[in-house]
Amino acid sequence: xxxxxxxxxxxxxxxxxxxxxxxxxxxxxxxxxxxxxxxxxxxxxxxxxxxxxxxxxxxxxxxxxxxxxxxxxxxxxxxxxxxxxxxxxxxxxxxxxxxxxxxxxxxxxxxxxxxxxxxxxxxxxxxxxxxxxxxxxxxxxxxxxxxxxxxxxx
Ligand SMILES: [Zn+2]
Numbered sequence: 001x002x003x004x005x006x007x008x009x010x011x012x013x014x015x016x017x018x019x020x021x022x023x024x025x026x027x028x029x030x031x032x033x034x035x036x037x038x039x040x041x042x043x044x045x046x047x048x049x050x051x052x053x054x055x056x057x058x059x060x061x062x063x064x065x066x067x068x069x070x071x072x073x074x075x076x077x078x079x080x081x082x083x084x085x086x087x088x089x090x091x092x093x094x095x096x097x098x099x100x101x102x103x104x105x106x107x108x109x110x111x112x113x114x115x116x117x118x119x120x121x122x123x124x125x126x127x128x129x130x131x132x133x134x135x136x137x138x139x140x141x142x143x144x145x146x147x148x149x150x151x152x153x154x
Pocket of ligand 1: 042043044045046047063067
Protein backbone atom coordinates (compact mmCIF):
# COMPACT_ATOMS: atom_id res chain seq x y z
CA UNK A 1 0.00 0.00 0.00
CA UNK A 2 0.96 3.59 -0.48
CA UNK A 3 1.13 4.42 3.18
CA UNK A 4 4.32 6.01 4.36
CA UNK A 5 6.55 3.96 6.59
CA UNK A 6 5.94 4.33 10.28
CA UNK A 7 7.80 7.31 11.53
CA UNK A 8 9.85 6.42 14.50
CA UNK A 9 12.49 8.81 15.71
CA UNK A 10 12.64 10.11 12.16
CA UNK A 11 14.09 13.38 13.32
CA UNK A 12 14.40 15.33 16.50
CA UNK A 13 12.07 17.98 15.11
CA UNK A 14 8.88 16.32 16.32
CA UNK A 15 9.03 18.70 19.23
CA UNK A 16 8.30 21.63 16.91
CA UNK A 17 5.38 20.04 15.10
CA UNK A 18 2.74 20.54 17.74
CA UNK A 19 1.63 23.79 19.26
CA UNK A 20 3.75 23.30 22.34
CA UNK A 21 6.28 26.02 21.59
CA UNK A 22 6.15 29.41 19.97
CA UNK A 23 9.23 30.79 18.31
CA UNK A 24 10.45 34.31 18.53
CA UNK A 25 13.65 36.21 18.08
CA UNK A 26 15.78 38.07 20.56
CA UNK A 27 18.50 40.41 19.37
CA UNK A 28 21.64 39.83 21.38
CA UNK A 29 24.96 41.49 21.19
CA UNK A 30 27.80 39.04 20.67
CA UNK A 31 31.29 40.49 20.29
CA UNK A 32 29.80 43.88 19.57
CA UNK A 33 27.68 42.46 16.77
CA UNK A 34 23.92 42.34 16.93
CA UNK A 35 22.83 38.79 16.37
CA UNK A 36 19.28 37.52 16.05
CA UNK A 37 18.85 34.51 18.29
CA UNK A 38 15.87 32.21 17.97
CA UNK A 39 14.08 31.41 21.22
CA UNK A 40 11.27 29.01 21.96
CA UNK A 41 8.66 29.53 24.64
CA UNK A 42 6.50 26.79 26.05
CA UNK A 43 2.81 27.49 25.45
CA UNK A 44 1.89 25.60 28.63
CA UNK A 45 3.96 27.66 31.03
CA UNK A 46 6.62 30.37 31.12
CA UNK A 47 9.54 28.11 30.23
CA UNK A 48 11.72 29.58 27.51
CA UNK A 49 15.23 29.22 26.22
CA UNK A 50 17.29 29.81 23.10
CA UNK A 51 17.14 27.25 20.33
CA UNK A 52 20.75 26.41 19.79
CA UNK A 53 22.01 23.46 17.82
CA UNK A 54 24.46 22.64 20.58
CA UNK A 55 21.80 21.37 22.89
CA UNK A 56 19.51 20.00 20.23
CA UNK A 57 15.89 19.46 21.06
CA UNK A 58 16.14 17.03 23.95
CA UNK A 59 15.84 19.75 26.57
CA UNK A 60 12.65 20.93 24.91
CA UNK A 61 11.31 17.40 24.69
CA UNK A 62 12.15 16.72 28.30
CA UNK A 63 10.42 19.89 29.36
CA UNK A 64 7.18 18.79 27.67
CA UNK A 65 7.19 15.69 29.85
CA UNK A 66 6.40 17.93 32.80
CA UNK A 67 3.12 18.73 31.06
CA UNK A 68 2.47 15.13 29.99
CA UNK A 69 2.68 16.29 26.40
CA UNK A 70 4.09 14.01 23.71
CA UNK A 71 5.85 16.05 21.02
CA UNK A 72 4.38 15.69 17.55
CA UNK A 73 1.39 13.89 18.98
CA UNK A 74 -1.11 15.52 16.68
CA UNK A 75 0.89 14.53 13.62
CA UNK A 76 1.09 10.99 14.90
CA UNK A 77 -2.66 10.91 15.32
CA UNK A 78 -3.16 11.93 11.70
CA UNK A 79 -0.80 9.22 10.53
CA UNK A 80 -2.71 6.63 12.49
CA UNK A 81 -6.15 7.83 11.53
CA UNK A 82 -7.04 4.57 9.82
CA UNK A 83 -5.30 2.49 12.42
CA UNK A 84 -6.58 1.26 15.71
CA UNK A 85 -7.91 3.67 18.29
CA UNK A 86 -5.30 6.02 19.62
CA UNK A 87 -5.63 6.86 23.25
CA UNK A 88 -3.73 10.09 22.82
CA UNK A 89 -5.34 13.12 24.31
CA UNK A 90 -5.17 16.15 22.04
CA UNK A 91 -3.64 19.33 23.36
CA UNK A 92 -6.63 21.56 24.05
CA UNK A 93 -6.63 25.10 22.75
CA UNK A 94 -5.91 27.47 25.57
CA UNK A 95 -6.30 31.21 25.19
CA UNK A 96 -3.31 32.95 26.66
CA UNK A 97 -3.29 36.72 26.17
CA UNK A 98 0.46 36.83 26.78
CA UNK A 99 1.15 34.33 24.02
CA UNK A 100 -1.27 36.08 21.66
CA UNK A 101 0.23 39.45 22.40
CA UNK A 102 3.69 38.06 21.78
CA UNK A 103 2.56 36.70 18.41
CA UNK A 104 1.05 40.08 17.57
CA UNK A 105 4.37 41.74 18.38
CA UNK A 106 6.24 39.16 16.32
CA UNK A 107 3.97 39.99 13.37
CA UNK A 108 4.79 43.68 13.77
CA UNK A 109 8.51 42.95 13.99
CA UNK A 110 8.74 40.42 11.19
CA UNK A 111 6.37 42.14 8.75
CA UNK A 112 7.34 45.66 9.77
CA UNK A 113 3.81 46.76 10.49
CA UNK A 114 3.55 50.24 11.96
CA UNK A 115 3.04 50.32 15.74
CA UNK A 116 -0.13 52.31 15.15
CA UNK A 117 -1.80 49.19 13.73
CA UNK A 118 -2.85 48.51 17.33
CA UNK A 119 -5.06 51.60 17.13
CA UNK A 120 -6.48 51.03 13.65
CA UNK A 121 -10.22 50.87 14.14
CA UNK A 122 -10.97 47.91 11.90
CA UNK A 123 -7.93 45.96 13.00
CA UNK A 124 -9.01 46.36 16.62
CA UNK A 125 -12.54 45.27 15.64
CA UNK A 126 -11.04 42.21 13.99
CA UNK A 127 -9.09 41.26 17.10
CA UNK A 128 -12.05 41.89 19.40
CA UNK A 129 -14.18 39.66 17.20
CA UNK A 130 -11.72 36.83 17.83
CA UNK A 131 -11.38 37.49 21.51
CA UNK A 132 -13.39 40.32 23.10
CA UNK A 133 -11.11 40.73 26.09
CA UNK A 134 -7.83 40.70 24.18
CA UNK A 135 -5.67 43.33 25.91
CA UNK A 136 -4.96 45.50 22.86
CA UNK A 137 -2.35 48.15 23.61
CA UNK A 138 -1.82 51.72 22.54
CA UNK A 139 0.87 52.31 19.94
CA UNK A 140 3.04 53.85 22.66
CA UNK A 141 2.84 50.67 24.75
CA UNK A 142 3.33 48.46 21.71
CA UNK A 143 6.50 50.34 20.85
CA UNK A 144 7.76 50.10 24.42
CA UNK A 145 6.98 46.39 24.71
CA UNK A 146 8.66 45.60 21.41
CA UNK A 147 11.79 47.47 22.46
CA UNK A 148 11.75 45.40 25.65
CA UNK A 149 11.58 42.18 23.63
CA UNK A 150 14.83 43.16 21.98
CA UNK A 151 16.68 43.68 25.21
CA UNK A 152 15.16 41.01 27.42
CA UNK A 153 17.16 38.05 28.64
CA UNK A 154 20.41 39.93 28.30
ZN1 LIG B 1 6.10 24.39 29.91
